[in-house]
Amino acid sequence: MQKPIPGPGTVVGANVRLNGVIKDVNDIAVHGHVEGEVISDKNVLIGETAVVKGPISGQIVTVSGTIRGSVEAHIKLELLPTARLYGGITTKELIIRSGALFNGKSAMTADEKGEEEKDSKSKETDEDQEKTEEKPKELEYEREA
Amino acid sequence: MYYYVVESVSGGVNSREIQRVKLLLGELGILGEFALASPARSVEELAAMGLEKGFTTIVAIGGGRTVNKVASAIQGHAVAFGIIPLAKDSTLHTLTGTNDIKSACEALKFRRLQAQNLLLIEPNKYLLTGASVHFTKAYSIELDMGEFNVGGPTTDIYFTNGVQTRILNRFAGPNVIARTYNWLTGRSVPTFAESIFHTPRVRLVTPANAPVIAENEIIAKTPIVVRVKHNALQLIVAKHKQSLP
Numbered sequence: 001m002q003k004p005i006p007g008p009g010t011v012v013g014a015n016v017r018l019n020g021v022i023k024d025v026n027d028i029a030v031h032g033h034v035e036g037e038v039i040s041d042k043n044v045l046i047g048e049t050a051v052v053k054g055p056i057s058g059q060i061v062t063v064s065g066t067i068r069g070s071v072e073a074h075i076k077l078e079l080l081p082t083a084r085l086y087g088g089i090t091t092k093e094l095i096i097r098s099g100a101l102f103n104g105k106s107a108m109t110a111d112e113k114g115e116e117e118k119d120s121k122s123k124e125t126d127e128d129q130e131k132t133e134e135k136p137k138e139l140e141y142e143r144e145a
Numbered sequence: 146m147y148y149y150v151v152e153s154v155s156g157g158v159n160s161r162e163i164q165r166v167k168l169l170l171g172e173l174g175i176l177g178e179f180a181l182a183s184p185a186r187s188v189e190e191l192a193a194m195g196l197e198k199g200f201t202t203i204v205a206i207g208g209g210r211t212v213n214k215v216a217s218a219i220q221g222h223a224v225a226f227g228i229i230p231l232a233k234d235s236t237l238h239t240l241t242g243t244n245d246i247k248s249a250c251e252a253l254k255f256r257r258l259q260a261q262n263l264l265l266i267e268p269n270k271y272l273l274t275g276a277s278v279h280f281t282k283a284y285s286i287e288l289d290m291g292e293f294n295v296g297g298p299t300t301d302i303y304f305t306n307g308v309q310t311r312i313l314n315r316f317a318g319p320n321v322i323a324r325t326y327n328w329l330t331g332r333s334v335p336t337f338a339e340s341i342f343h344t345p346r347v348r349l350v351t352p353a354n355a356p357v358i359a360e361n362e363i364i365a366k367t368p369i370v371v372r373v374k375h376n377a378l379q380l381i382v383a384k385h386k387q388s389l390p
Contacts (some may be wrong), residue, residue, distance in 0.1 A: 013297075013340035015314055020293025024343065031337035036293060047337060 009040070014049045028058070030065070044073075048082050061091075063100075070104075147177030147227075147253070148200035150191045150215050152207030158246050162246075164232055166206060169247055173254040177202075182211070192218035200224065202381070204253060207231055209274045209360035217271035220263055220377040227253045227381040236274060242386025252383045259386070264306040266357060267370040271377065275305040276359040278349065278367060289348040295340070303373050306337035309340045341379065347371045 009026030012018055016032035016065045021039065027088030028039035028040040031047035036054045038044060050065030061073040064080040071077060077091040088105045096102060147170075151163060163179075170176045177200070180191040192215045195203045204227035205215040212228055219226060229249045230237035239274075243249040264272040283298035288310065301313040315338070350368045357365040 008341055010343060011337070011339065011341040012295075012339045013312070013314070015338075016295060016297040016312070016340050018293055018295050020290075022293055029337075032297065032340070049337070 009042070012050070014047075046083075146200050146202060147175050148198070148326055149177060149179045149197035149204045149229075150188055150195065150211065150284045151179060151181045152188065152205075152211035153182050163206070166229055166246060166250065169250040170253070172307055173250055175250075175254055179301050188214040189218045195219075196224065202227060202253075202256075204229060204381075208235070209237060210362055212237060213272050213274055213359060216263060216273045216378060217269075220271050220374065222378075224379070225256065225263075225381055226378045229253070240273070240382075241380065241381035248383060253381055255384045257382055257384045257386070258379045259382045260376040261378050261380040262306045262308070263374045264304055265372045265374045266304075266365050267372065270359075270364050271366075271374065272359050273306065274360055275303065276357050276364065276371070277304065278302045278351070278355050278357055280355065283314050284352050286352075286386040287350045288312070288342075289350075290342060292344075295342065296315055304347070306373060308343050308345055308373050310344065310371075312327055312340045312342075314338045345373050360366075 005120045010022055010024040010028045012022070012030045012032045014031045018032065018034045019036055021037040022028060022034070023039045025041040027043045027045065028038055029045040029047065030038060030050040030052060032050060034050070036053045038052060038054065038056045042058065043060040043062070044056055045066045046052060046056070046061070046063040046067060048064045050056065052065070052067045052069065054069045055072070056069065057068060057072045058077045059073070061076070062078045062080065063069055063071070063083040063085060065082070066084040068086045071085065071090070073091040076093040076095070076143060077089055078095040079085060079097060079100035081097045083100040085100070086104060088107070090107045090109060092109050094106065094108065094134060096133040102128070160297045167176060167179070180194065182188045182191060188211050192203060196219060202225045203215060203219055205212045206229045208231065216226060228237050228241050229246060230244070238244050238249070241249060241252060243252050261273070262352065264275060265270065266276060278301070280300050285296060285298050287297040287301070290310070295312070298314050299312045300315040303311040348368065348370045354366045356363040357367065357369055
């Protein structure tokens with residue numbers, strides 16, 4: 001994407017209808033109707049009067065309006081009390097406030113590298129335990145011989 | 146070598162303001178050739194004459210209209226462009242990082258250059274100060290911004306050379322019944338009546354031909370295509386002014 005331009009990012013005002021793909025390296029705030037994609041390198045705010053039909057992607061996504069589509073929040077997704085989300089979500093951290101409506105599948109992206117290291121360490125520990133359990137049997141055999 | 150294009154002022158080149166400018170430029174050692182616009186010679190013609198004569202620095206003295214006209218005439222040429230705004234609190238001062246005539250003259254002496262974008266209203270209207278379209282009531286307009294289209298009731302549209310388009314509906318908000326309900330229930334929902342977009346190209350279509358205004362002057366009529374011409378000229382700015390990203 002282009003170099004960030006200082007100042008407010010993209011703002012879709014109330015009573016505005018937008019069709020297509022909005023992309024911005026800065027924040028995007030939606031208060032109107034959007035049919036299409038909303039993609040930000042930073043944060044996305046879906047306001048109370050907003051209706052979005054289409055996928056949304058950002059670092060921190062805060063929702064208080066209506067979304068019919070998937071949401072991908074790389075850091076955090078927060079559904080405020082007036083949020084209505086119909087679609088799948090992918091996020092690292094999810095906050096759903098009382099009153100929000102969420103109807104869809106959720107995929108929480110954990111720290112995959114850390115999980116792999118944990119799994120490999122637990123496997124090593126199991127293997128070590130098996131080896132120490134085997135050794136006493138061999139020694140007994142030798143003594144008998 | 147400095148070439149100064151002066152807009153028509155009351156009193157001509159002998160007006161108090163111009164005399165003060167000449168005095169300051171003389172003290173700084175950058176007093177060059179002065180060319181005053183008149184019915185016989187327009188600002189654009191004078192700027193073109195400066196280019197023909199081989200001046201390396203062309204300066205517009207006056208308001209936004211003069212600045213836009215000179216910028217339009219010299220854009221794309223390898224000359225430095227200076228501005229001495231005659232009005233106080235001018236947006237031109239903000240553009241150059243100066244705050245009065247004296248600091249504007251000093252900036253010319255220091256000669257710090259900064260690449261400057263220009264707004265282009267096709268086919269050939271270049272603007273430094275931006276343009277706008279206004280309606281007395283909310284009309285449904287259509288903006289084609291390449292990857293997306295925008296529509297909705299709008300009263301004001303602003304274009305700037307910072308690749309920014311702003312649209313506003315002054316009458317947006319809940320109707321009387323909704324406002325009464327909100328007041329009775331103590332509910333308040335802020336109305337976001339302004340939209341801001343950053344796109345390098347915009348096509349504006351309105352229900353009827355609407356005037357496009359720059360510096361209180363009608364320069365075109367809709368439908369229009371607005372683009373940004375990047376690094377169209379080298380603007381002389383104050384030495385302390387922050388560089389553009």
